[in-house]
Amino acid sequence: MPEQPANTAPIHKVVIYGDSFADRRAEIQAALGDAFTVVTIGHGASRTEKESAFADALATIAVRIDADTPIPPSLRLIQVPGIGWDEIDLGHVPSGATVCNVGGHETGVAEYCMAQMLEWCHRLRPAEEGFRRGSWERSSRFGAPPHRELSGATVGIIGFGAIGRVLARQLQGFGVRILAANRSAIPADADVDGRYALADIPVMLRDCDFAVVAIALTPETRGLIGAATLDALGPQGVLVNVARGPVVDETALWDALSGGRIGGAIIDVWYRYPGADDPDLSPAHHPFATLPNIMMTPHLSGWTSGTVARRLSLMTDNIRRAAAGHALVNAVSTPEERKA
Missing domain, CATH: 3.40.50.720 (NAD(P)-binding Rossmann-like Domain)
Incomplete structure (x- = not known):
């Protein structure tokens, strides 16, 4: 050469x-x-x-x-x-x-959270699918009950980094009360109505309609959201996980969803991923896809x-x-x- x-x-x-x-x-x-x-x-x-x-x-x-x-x-x-x-x-x-x-990726992930929380409240996808089949059951003209609004809800954000800050700004326009828990102090000028330490997440979630998990996965945060924390969210509360699957204890989440101890979950991050040497496409060790109170996506929220x-x-x-x-x-x- x-x-x-x-x-x-x-x-x-x-x-x-x-x-x-x-x-x-x-x-x-x-x-x-x-x-x-x-x-x-x-x-x-x-x-x-x-x-x-x-x-x-x-x-x-x-x-x-x-x-x-x-x-x-x-x-x-x-x-x-x-x-x-x-x-x-x-x-x-x-x-x-x-x-x-x-x-x-913070803008894309925050928009995903907004879109999915709005969808959870309004349920437009199943309404459209039913209407395409000829069903008017979701119409007020035929006795349908009213659906929820995101406006006026309380959203707790767990992990107030880049995603949490963008999401809080987006939620402000919807008249949402915003609470946040973080490892470090949350700035005084942040778009939040209440600040909590990670140890106080259960206290925060007692007041929340939605809880958005956006904290990094570390040895300290693995399993951070367990059974007691999910119980604090309660039977009407909805968990949104856009962080990493193992931040939320898998079995605790399965038990809370299948037992109706929380209202539902919106999950974009998972506990197992297929690879070249593993053809199993299931995203978890529990059959979450069989549950009616979960919205599932294949880790796509930030990929815009x-x-x-x-x-x-x-x-x-x-x-x-x-x-x-x-x-x-x-x-x-x-x-x-x-x-x-």
Whole structure:
């Protein structure tokens, strides 16, 4: 191989590892420019193929890093293409690499919560489906009972980060009373009517019609919403989970829904996901799909065109920062922290 001319800047390699954003390789390459080369490699590739792809790489865009990932010591950035970084095994992160996550999904997730809470109140989908079949049973002209309004309801937000703040602003326009619980203090100028510590979530939920779970999954928040907390929400209350499945104890949720101890649930995040080596498509260990008081979606709330555009911009900016030796944005694990 001929030597690179002395006046030519080095080409920085970026590896997209896995399926997430692999279909956007050309966009990422175009955004980074000629000083970078972007390659893709799947989780199912051979060890030799992975070693070749990762050789001398500066950065990787990856959801998962584990013992099967041949990360080189040259790596400076592991850019998770989403907010959750629970599949990054820090034991296999090179000593000089920083792990960063990325947001940009808060508008999409907040709109999902709004749409689903409005749907829970108005039940327009089943009304339309029935009407298409010729049924007028939901019409007031034929004796239908009135349905709920979101206006005037009380919504509790568990986790007042980016999603919680955007959701609170959106709810303000609907005349909703907003309560919030957070690990750190909630700013005085936040769009909330009541503030709670995480230890006081059951107290908060006694006053709530809806409880939106938007807190990050950590060892401390795993199982945060258990049986006692769900009982506090009560037989008319509705749980909305757009965080991570295990923040809500699965068996406790099943028991509360199947036993009618809560009014219902709107769930977008799950307890198990299918993979190449696991063809089982069920999202949980309990048959939630058999219950009438749950609305289920396949982890789609934040995946909007706006999210994609914002994440592409944020990730490519971070990669350029890594190449230039500048401070990285949204660092969740740094070499200094891991040495401490």
